């Protein structure tokens with residue numbers, strides 16, 4: 001489903017990713033492990049087509065996304081990818097409900113279709129707050145769950161989670177693991193950047209990939 005070929009990303013004279021090669025099959029659950037600064041978030045944001053690589057290519061379902069013009073990249077992301085950024089990227093002045101429905105806006109659904117979609121994702125990942133609450137007033141854990149719910153709203157095949165349990169208490173982290181099992185059973189392809197040891201023993205088949213200083217390595 002994802003083929004990454006010689007992917008390099010530089011920021012000025014600093015190289016955050018060094019010619020990374022990686023292939024991920026449809027339905028796989030892949031844990032991307034590595035210390036802070038090893039390049040995990042950079043890799044996820046390139047796969048999500050949120051920034052462009054310096055060189056190399058990313059194929060998602062055979063579509064090369066590295067050089068897509070920005071509006072095509074946005075459309076591709078909306079239709080195929082659910083991304084939960086490390087810093088959530090919620091719109092602070094909008095309600096929980098409005099933040100979750102954002103990926104549904106370009107899909108042209110009716111208000112009742114939107115409403116049933118939102119109820120469905122909330123049943124998968126309860127926020128524990130009335131959905132009319134404004135995003136800026138939420139706790140870190142609540143914001144994290146809203147960002148996860150938003151990533152599921154358009155029912156994408158590929159889910160990218162960046163440090164998804166960093167702000168969750170142990171109960172909610174356990175609930176996230178249950179969510180992962182459900183998403184895996186639904187056939188989703190899942191990539192999780194994390195250094196949380198809670199992912200060391202998941203009750204589902206996973207592959208762990210280690211990153212160090214912008215490279216994929218055999219072990220940490």
Ligand SMILES: Nc1ncnc2c1ncn2[C@@H]1O[C@H](COP(=O)(O)OP(=O)(O)O)[C@@H](O)[C@H]1O
Nearest residue numbers: 011014016034035036037038039040041042043
């Ligand atoms: N926009 C940017 N400008 C400059 N340096 C960046 C930028 N984004 C990431 N980096 C650098 O790239 C390296 C990898 O960062 P990141 O991908 O966030 O790592 P991780 O998610 O594993 O902690 C870090 O040294 C970081 O400072």
Ligand SMILES: [Mg+2]
Nearest residue numbers: 040041086162
């Ligand atoms: Mg990161």
